[in-house]
Amino acid sequence: MATITSLTYPKKSHRKLVVLPLPSQKFAEFIGIMLGDGGINNPWQATITVNAVSDRAYSQYIAALCLKLFDITPILRKRKERQALVISLASTTVVDFLVSRGCRRGNKLAQGLRIPRWIMANPKFRISCLRGLVDTDGCLFIHSHSVNKKSYGNIGLCFSSRSPALLKQVAVIFKGVGIKPHLDKRGQNIYLYRADAVKKYLKIVSTSNERISSIYQKWRGA
Helix, strand or coil, rough: EEEECCCCCCCCCCCCCCECCCCHHHHHHHHHHHHHEEEEECCCEEEEEEECCHHHHHHHHHHHHHHHHHHHCEEEECCCCCCCEEEECCCHHHHHHHHHHCCCCCCCCCCCCCCCCHHHHHHHHHHHHHHHHHHHHEEEEEEEEEEEEEEEEEEEEEEEEHHHHHHHHHHHHHCCCCCEECCCCCCCCCEEHHHHHHHHHHHHHCCCCCCHHHHHHHHHHH
Protein backbone atom coordinates (compact mmCIF):
# COMPACT_ATOMS: atom_id res chain seq x y z
CA MET A 1 0.00 0.00 0.00
CA ALA A 2 1.06 3.59 -0.63
CA THR A 3 -0.39 7.04 -0.37
CA ILE A 4 -1.04 9.44 -3.24
CA THR A 5 -0.45 13.00 -2.25
CA SER A 6 -0.32 16.53 -3.59
CA LEU A 7 1.23 19.41 -1.65
CA THR A 8 1.18 23.13 -2.35
CA TYR A 9 4.09 25.05 -3.84
CA PRO A 10 4.88 28.35 -2.06
CA LYS A 11 4.42 30.28 -5.32
CA LYS A 12 2.46 27.81 -7.44
CA SER A 13 -1.02 26.40 -7.28
CA HIS A 14 -0.11 22.75 -6.84
CA ARG A 15 2.45 20.01 -7.05
CA LYS A 16 2.02 17.06 -9.36
CA LEU A 17 0.46 13.96 -7.89
CA VAL A 18 2.98 11.37 -6.75
CA VAL A 19 2.94 8.10 -4.84
CA LEU A 20 4.67 8.05 -1.47
CA PRO A 21 5.49 4.44 -0.55
CA LEU A 22 5.04 2.90 2.85
CA PRO A 23 8.06 1.20 4.45
CA SER A 24 8.94 -1.91 2.43
CA GLN A 25 11.89 -3.98 1.29
CA LYS A 26 11.94 -2.27 -2.12
CA PHE A 27 11.85 1.18 -0.55
CA ALA A 28 14.64 0.17 1.84
CA GLU A 29 16.69 -0.94 -1.18
CA PHE A 30 16.04 2.45 -2.80
CA ILE A 31 17.25 4.23 0.34
CA GLY A 32 20.41 2.10 0.17
CA ILE A 33 20.91 3.24 -3.43
CA MET A 34 20.44 6.86 -2.35
CA LEU A 35 22.91 6.46 0.52
CA GLY A 36 25.41 5.05 -1.96
CA ASP A 37 25.21 6.95 -5.25
CA GLY A 38 22.34 9.33 -4.53
CA GLY A 39 22.24 13.02 -3.77
CA ILE A 40 19.79 15.85 -3.03
CA ASN A 41 21.34 19.17 -4.02
CA ASN A 42 18.23 21.28 -4.58
CA PRO A 43 14.65 21.37 -3.24
CA TRP A 44 13.02 19.75 -6.27
CA GLN A 45 15.26 16.94 -7.45
CA ALA A 46 16.88 13.75 -6.19
CA THR A 47 19.62 12.23 -8.34
CA ILE A 48 21.49 8.94 -8.54
CA THR A 49 24.77 8.87 -10.46
CA VAL A 50 26.15 5.56 -11.77
CA ASN A 51 28.82 4.49 -14.25
CA ALA A 52 27.50 5.01 -17.77
CA VAL A 53 29.17 1.82 -19.03
CA SER A 54 29.36 -0.82 -16.31
CA ASP A 55 26.09 0.23 -14.62
CA ARG A 56 24.00 0.89 -17.73
CA ALA A 57 21.73 -2.13 -17.16
CA TYR A 58 21.48 -1.23 -13.46
CA SER A 59 20.36 2.29 -14.36
CA GLN A 60 17.30 0.77 -16.06
CA TYR A 61 16.55 -1.21 -12.90
CA ILE A 62 16.76 1.98 -10.81
CA ALA A 63 14.49 3.82 -13.25
CA ALA A 64 11.91 1.02 -13.04
CA LEU A 65 12.18 1.06 -9.23
CA CYS A 66 11.49 4.82 -9.18
CA LEU A 67 8.40 4.30 -11.32
CA LYS A 68 7.17 1.48 -9.10
CA LEU A 69 7.73 3.36 -5.83
CA PHE A 70 6.73 6.92 -6.76
CA ASP A 71 4.80 6.58 -10.05
CA ILE A 72 7.33 8.94 -11.65
CA THR A 73 9.44 8.14 -14.70
CA PRO A 74 12.91 9.57 -14.02
CA ILE A 75 15.09 11.30 -16.61
CA LEU A 76 18.38 9.62 -17.53
CA ARG A 77 21.18 11.75 -18.95
CA LYS A 78 24.86 11.13 -19.60
CA ARG A 79 27.43 13.66 -18.45
CA LYS A 80 29.70 14.68 -21.30
CA GLU A 81 32.77 15.30 -19.17
CA ARG A 82 32.97 11.81 -17.69
CA GLN A 83 31.53 8.31 -17.89
CA ALA A 84 28.60 9.08 -15.61
CA LEU A 85 24.90 8.48 -16.04
CA VAL A 86 22.58 10.62 -13.92
CA ILE A 87 19.10 9.39 -12.99
CA SER A 88 16.98 12.39 -12.00
CA LEU A 89 13.78 12.13 -10.00
CA ALA A 90 12.08 15.52 -10.24
CA SER A 91 9.50 16.17 -7.53
CA THR A 92 9.62 18.51 -4.55
CA THR A 93 7.14 16.26 -2.76
CA VAL A 94 9.34 13.19 -3.25
CA VAL A 95 12.44 15.12 -2.15
CA ASP A 96 10.72 16.26 1.05
CA PHE A 97 9.51 12.72 1.64
CA LEU A 98 12.98 11.20 1.17
CA VAL A 99 14.44 13.70 3.63
CA SER A 100 11.74 12.77 6.14
CA ARG A 101 12.75 9.11 5.72
CA GLY A 102 16.44 9.68 6.41
CA CYS A 103 18.08 11.00 3.25
CA ARG A 104 20.27 14.10 3.58
CA ARG A 105 20.25 17.35 1.63
CA GLY A 106 23.65 18.57 0.44
CA ASN A 107 26.86 16.91 1.63
CA LYS A 108 25.88 13.49 2.99
CA LEU A 109 29.22 12.77 4.65
CA ALA A 110 29.41 16.12 6.44
CA GLN A 111 25.97 15.48 7.96
CA GLY A 112 26.79 12.01 9.26
CA LEU A 113 25.88 9.47 6.58
CA ARG A 114 24.12 6.46 8.11
CA ILE A 115 21.25 4.03 7.57
CA PRO A 116 17.95 5.39 8.98
CA ARG A 117 16.63 3.88 12.21
CA TRP A 118 13.41 2.59 10.62
CA ILE A 119 15.51 0.37 8.38
CA MET A 120 17.93 -0.82 11.05
CA ALA A 121 14.97 -1.80 13.24
CA ASN A 122 13.70 -4.33 10.68
CA PRO A 123 15.86 -7.35 9.67
CA LYS A 124 14.33 -7.62 6.18
CA PHE A 125 14.71 -3.89 5.53
CA ARG A 126 18.35 -4.04 6.67
CA ILE A 127 19.13 -6.74 4.11
CA SER A 128 17.39 -4.85 1.30
CA CYS A 129 19.19 -1.62 2.19
CA LEU A 130 22.52 -3.47 2.20
CA ARG A 131 21.75 -4.70 -1.32
CA GLY A 132 21.28 -1.12 -2.51
CA LEU A 133 24.48 0.00 -0.78
CA VAL A 134 26.67 -2.78 -2.20
CA ASP A 135 25.11 -2.51 -5.67
CA THR A 136 26.22 1.13 -5.76
CA ASP A 137 29.34 1.48 -3.59
CA GLY A 138 30.48 -2.13 -3.65
CA CYS A 139 31.97 -4.64 -6.07
CA LEU A 140 33.00 -8.23 -6.52
CA PHE A 141 36.60 -8.91 -7.53
CA ILE A 142 38.67 -11.91 -8.53
CA HIS A 143 42.16 -12.05 -7.06
CA SER A 144 44.64 -14.52 -8.52
CA HIS A 145 47.47 -16.38 -6.84
CA SER A 146 49.79 -19.22 -7.75
CA VAL A 147 50.52 -22.45 -5.89
CA ASN A 148 53.14 -24.82 -7.33
CA LYS A 149 53.03 -22.88 -10.61
CA LYS A 150 49.28 -23.34 -10.87
CA SER A 151 47.06 -20.26 -11.00
CA TYR A 152 43.95 -20.00 -8.84
CA GLY A 153 41.30 -17.30 -8.77
CA ASN A 154 39.51 -16.42 -5.55
CA ILE A 155 36.48 -14.19 -5.39
CA GLY A 156 35.91 -11.43 -2.87
CA LEU A 157 33.56 -8.56 -2.11
CA CYS A 158 34.42 -4.98 -1.21
CA PHE A 159 32.16 -2.23 0.12
CA SER A 160 33.61 1.28 0.40
CA SER A 161 32.53 4.32 2.38
CA ARG A 162 34.17 7.28 4.10
CA SER A 163 31.49 7.25 6.79
CA PRO A 164 32.65 5.34 9.91
CA ALA A 165 29.05 5.21 11.19
CA LEU A 166 27.77 3.67 7.96
CA LEU A 167 30.61 1.13 7.85
CA LYS A 168 29.79 0.10 11.41
CA GLN A 169 26.13 -0.41 10.49
CA VAL A 170 27.04 -2.44 7.40
CA ALA A 171 29.32 -4.63 9.53
CA VAL A 172 26.43 -5.19 11.96
CA ILE A 173 24.16 -6.29 9.08
CA PHE A 174 26.79 -8.69 7.75
CA LYS A 175 27.25 -10.24 11.18
CA GLY A 176 23.49 -10.47 11.62
CA VAL A 177 23.22 -12.83 8.65
CA GLY A 178 26.22 -14.89 9.73
CA ILE A 179 28.87 -13.33 7.46
CA LYS A 180 32.18 -12.17 8.96
CA PRO A 181 33.27 -8.78 7.55
CA HIS A 182 36.86 -7.50 7.53
CA LEU A 183 37.53 -3.77 7.92
CA ASP A 184 40.76 -2.55 6.31
CA LYS A 185 43.41 -0.52 8.16
CA ARG A 186 42.28 2.77 6.58
CA GLY A 187 38.77 2.24 7.89
CA GLN A 188 37.17 2.91 4.51
CA ASN A 189 36.53 -0.57 3.12
CA ILE A 190 34.79 -3.72 4.29
CA TYR A 191 35.92 -6.94 2.61
CA LEU A 192 34.62 -10.47 2.30
CA TYR A 193 37.65 -12.55 1.35
CA ARG A 194 36.23 -16.08 1.35
CA ALA A 195 34.28 -17.58 -1.53
CA ASP A 196 31.76 -19.14 0.86
CA ALA A 197 31.11 -15.69 2.38
CA VAL A 198 30.46 -14.22 -1.08
CA LYS A 199 28.17 -17.13 -1.97
CA LYS A 200 26.25 -16.65 1.27
CA TYR A 201 25.95 -12.91 0.60
CA LEU A 202 24.49 -13.50 -2.86
CA LYS A 203 22.12 -16.14 -1.50
CA ILE A 204 20.80 -14.04 1.39
CA VAL A 205 21.17 -10.45 0.19
CA SER A 206 21.33 -10.99 -3.60
CA THR A 207 22.07 -8.24 -6.14
CA SER A 208 20.07 -6.14 -8.58
CA ASN A 209 23.19 -5.02 -10.46
CA GLU A 210 24.39 -6.99 -13.48
CA ARG A 211 27.91 -5.62 -12.93
CA ILE A 212 28.11 -7.65 -9.72
CA SER A 213 26.32 -10.80 -10.86
CA SER A 214 28.44 -10.98 -14.05
CA ILE A 215 31.67 -11.09 -12.03
CA TYR A 216 30.31 -13.98 -10.00
CA GLN A 217 29.27 -15.86 -13.15
CA LYS A 218 32.71 -15.23 -14.66
CA TRP A 219 34.39 -16.65 -11.55
CA ARG A 220 32.11 -19.70 -11.53
CA GLY A 221 32.84 -20.30 -15.21
CA ALA A 222 36.56 -20.13 -14.61
